[in-house]
Amino acid sequence: MQRAYLLLIPALLLLLALPVSRGRYNDDFDDGEDLADFDDNDFAEFEDMNDDPAAEAETAPPPRASPSSQPEEDEDEDEATVELEDGLDGFEDSETQDQDMYSKYDQEEFEGIGDMEKTGHSMKDPLIIHTVSQVPAHLQNSWESYYMEILMVTGLLAYIMNYIIGKNKNSRLAQAWFNSHRELLESNFALVGDDGTSKEAVSTGKLNQENEHIYNLWCSGRLCCEGMLIQLKFVKRQDLLNVLARMMRPACDQVQIKVTLNEEDMDTFVFALGTKKVMARHQKELQDLSEFCGDKPKSGAKYGLPDSLAILSEMGEVTDGMMDNKMVHYITNHAEKIESIHFSDQFSGPKVMQEEGQPLKLPDTKKTLLFTFIVPGMGNTSPKDMDALLPLMNMVIYSIDKVKKLRLNREGKLKADRNRARVEENFLKQTHAQRQEAAQTRREEKKRAEKERIMNEEDPERQRRLEEASQRREQKKIEKKQMKMKQIKVKAM
Amino acid sequence: MSISRMCPKTKACKIFLYKPPSTESNPTLEDPTPDYMNLLGMIFSMCGLMLKLKWCAWIAVYCSFISFANSRSSEDTKQMMSSPAPRSSPIGWG
Numbered sequence: 001m002q003r004a005y006l007l008l009i010p011a012l013l014l015l016l017a018l019p020v021s022r023g024r025y026n027d028d029f030d031d032g033e034d035l036a037d038f039d040d041n042d043f044a045e046f047e048d049m050n051d052d053p054a055a056e057a058e059t060a061p062p063p064r065a066s067p068s069s070q071p072e073e074d075e076d077e078d079e080a081t082v083e084l085e086d087g088l089d090g091f092e093d094s095e096t097q098d099q100d101m102y103s104k105y106d107q108e109e110f111e112g113i114g115d116m117e118k119t120g121h122s123m124k125d126p127l128i129i130h131t132v133s134q135v136p137a138h139l140q141n142s143w144e145s146y147y148m149e150i151l152m153v154t155g156l157l158a159y160i161m162n163y164i165i166g167k168n169k170n171s172r173l174a175q176a177w178f179n180s181h182r183e184l185l186e187s188n189f190a191l192v193g194d195d196g197t198s199k200e201a202v203s204t205g206k207l208n209q210e211n212e213h214i215y216n217l218w219c220s221g222r223l224c225c226e227g228m229l230i231q232l233k234f235v236k237r238q239d240l241l242n243v244l245a246r247m248m249r250p251a252c253d254q255v256q257i258k259v260t261l262n263e264e265d266m267d268t269f270v271f272a273l274g275t276k277k278v279m280a281r282h283q284k285e286l287q288d289l290s291e292f293c294g295d296k297p298k299s300g301a302k303y304g305l306p307d308s309l310a311i312l313s314e315m316g317e318v319t320d321g322m323m324d325n326k327m328v329h330y331i332t333n334h335a336e337k338i339e340s341i342h343f344s345d346q347f348s349g350p351k352v353m354q355e356e357g358q359p360l361k362l363p364d365t366k367k368t369l370l371f372t373f374i375v376p377g378m379g380n381t382s383p384k385d386m387d388a389l390l391p392l393m394n395m396v397i398y399s400i401d402k403v404k405k406l407r408l409n410r411e412g413k414l415k416a417d418r419n420r421a422r423v424e425e426n427f428l429k430q431t432h433a434q435r436q437e438a439a440q441t442r443r444e445e446k447k448r449a450e451k452e453r454i455m456n457e458e459d460p461e462r463q464r465r466l467e468e469a470s471q472r473r474e475q476k477k478i479e480k481k482q483m484k485m486k487q488i489k490v491k492a493m
Numbered sequence: 494m495s496i497s498r499m500c501p502k503t504k505a506c507k508i509f510l511y512k513p514p515s516t517e518s519n520p521t522l523e524d525p526t527p528d529y530m531n532l533l534g535m536i537f538s539m540c541g542l543m544l545k546l547k548w549c550a551w552i553a554v555y556c557s558f559i560s561f562a563n564s565r566s567s568e569d570t571k572q573m574m575s576s577p578a579p580r581s582s583p584i585g586w587g
Binding site: 148152155156159160163190191194195196198199201209210211212218220221222223226227229236238239240241 | 506507508509510511512513547551554555558559562563564565566
C-alpha cells in the first residue's frame with residue numbers, strides 16, 4: 001500500500017504542471033496589444049481596438065498571392081486583435097478610402113490587386129473579424145484544449161487503480177493457498193518458510209514475496225529430501241497492459257514445486273509426464289530430457305491415463321514402476337490441473353547456449369522432482385479455488401516417498417549406466433577440439449609467464465641458471481614425447 | 494548449510510537453509526520487462542525533451558509506470574520512485 005501511495009505523487013506532480021503551461025498564452029495576448037500601440041500609423045485610425053476587453057486573434061491568413069505592397073498590413077494581422085462589433089462603421093470609411101487608393105495604382109505595377117478586389121469584403125480588410133470558433137485551439141483558454149492531458153491522466157489513474165487492485169488480489173490468493181496448505185506442510189517438514197537471511201533454522205511461517213505476482217516458500221527437514229521450493233507464479237494482475245493482453249490470450253496462475261533429493265534417495269532414471277504440448281516443448285528445451293528420452297512422447301492410455309497427457313521415459317520399466325494405482329488415481333482425478341511432472345537424476349535445467357559453442361564441461365546435475373500445476377479458473381481465480389490444489393500437494397508428498405522406494409532391477413541399472421556413459425562420451429567428443437585448444441593456450445601462457453620471470457630477474461647469474469633450468473625441462477619433455485611415439489609404434493607393430 | 498533436527502516423522506533428518514537461486518546461472522528465467530520498459534522510458538523522455546514532442550513524454554511516463562509495476566522487489570523502492578518524477582518534466586515544458 002505504501003508503494004501505491006507513492007505512485008500518487010508523480011500523478012499529482014503532473015496535475016500541477018498543467019496550470020504552468022496555461023499561463024503562457026495570456027502573455028501572448030498581452031504582447032499583441034502592446035505592439036499594436038507602437039505600430040506604424042497606417043492604422044492609427046483603428047486605435048479604438050485596444051480599448052476592447054476581450055481580444056481575439058486573427059485567423060484568416062492574408063492571401064498568399066497578395067503583393068509586397070501589403071507587408072505592413074500582414075504584420076498587423078498577426079499582432080493586432082479585433083472584436084466583432086458595430087465598429088464596422090469606422091471600417092467602412094477606411095474601405096472606401098482604400099478602394100480609392102487602389103484605383104489610383106496602376107494594375108500592371110502591382111500583382112494581385114484585382115484578385116484582392118474580387119475576393120470581397122472579408123479579404124480587403126486585413127484586420128478582419130472572426131468568430132470564436134475559428135480561433136486555433138492552442139490559443140483558446142478552455143478545458144477543451146486540454147483533452148489530451150485529461151485523457152492521459154485518466155489513463156494513469158486507471159493504471160494505478162488496477163495496480164492496487166491486482167496486487168491485493170494476488171496477495172489474497174497467495175495467502176489463501178498458504179492457509180489451506182499450511183497444516184499439511186507443517187506435519188511433513190520441520191522448516192516451513194525461510195527467507196535465506198537468517199543463519200538459524202527457524203520457520204518464518206510465511207511466504208516470501210519476490211514480486212507483486214511471484215511468491216516463494218522453502219520447506220526443509222524431511223526424510224528422503226533436501227528441501228522443497230514452492231513458487232506461486234500468478235498472472236500479472238497488477239499490470240494493466242498484461243490484463244489487456246490476457247483478454248486476447250488467456251493465461252493461468254501456476255504453482256511450481258521443485259523437490260531436491262539427496263544422492264542416496266533416488267535411483268538413476270529420467271521420467272516425465274504432462275500435457276502433449278508441454279512435453280514436446282520440454283523435450284526440445286531441457287538438457288536431460290533431450291539426451292535421455294529421445295523417443296517421442298507416448299500416450300498414457302495403457303495405464304488408464306487421459307488422452308491429453310503424454311509420457312517421456314528413459315525406459316519402460318521406469319514408467320511401469322511409477323504408474324501404480326494410487327499415482328494413476330491422483331493423475332486421472334486432477335488431470336486438468338497438471339501441466340507437467342518431471343523426475344530426473346540428471347536435472348540441470350534448460351539447454352545452455354554459449355557463444356563459443358559447447359560449454360567445456362558437463363553442467364552440474366541434481367536429483368530433482370519438478371511439478372507444475374495449473375490453478376483452476378484460467379486467470380479468474382478466487383481464493384476458494386486454492387483449496388482444490390491440496391490433493392496435488394498430497395500427490396507430491398506421495399511421489400517423494402515413491403521415488404525413494406523405486407529401485408531399478410539389474411537390467412535397468414545397466415541400461416541406465418550405459419546411457420549416462422554414452423552421453424558423457426558424446427559430450428567429450430564434441431568438446432575435444434575445444435579442450436585441446438584450451439590446453440594449448442594454457443601451456444603457452446605458462447611458458448610466457450616463465451620467460452617474463454627470467455627477463456625480470458635482475459641478477460645475471462640467477463638469470464642464466466633459470467634459463468638453463470627451463471631449457472633442461474623442455475628437453476626432457478621432448479624426450480618423453482619421443483619415447484611415447486616409439487612405444488605406440490612398437491605396439492602397432 | 495545443514496542442521497540436524499528431529500523431523501515431524503520422529504526420525505532425525507537434516508535441514509537445509511534456503512539459498513536464493515543466483516540469477517547469473519539462469520539469466521533466461523528472469524523477466525526482462527522492467528529493464529526494457531526502463532530503457533524505453535528513458536529514450537522517449539529524451540526524445541520528448543529534445544524534440545519537444547509531448548506525446549513522447551507521455552509515453553515515457555507510461556513506460557516508467559509499467560516498469561515499476563513489473564519490477565522485482567529486490568530493487569530499491571527509492572530508485573524506482575525516482576524514475577517517473579523526472580520523466581514527467583517534459584510534459585510540463587512541452
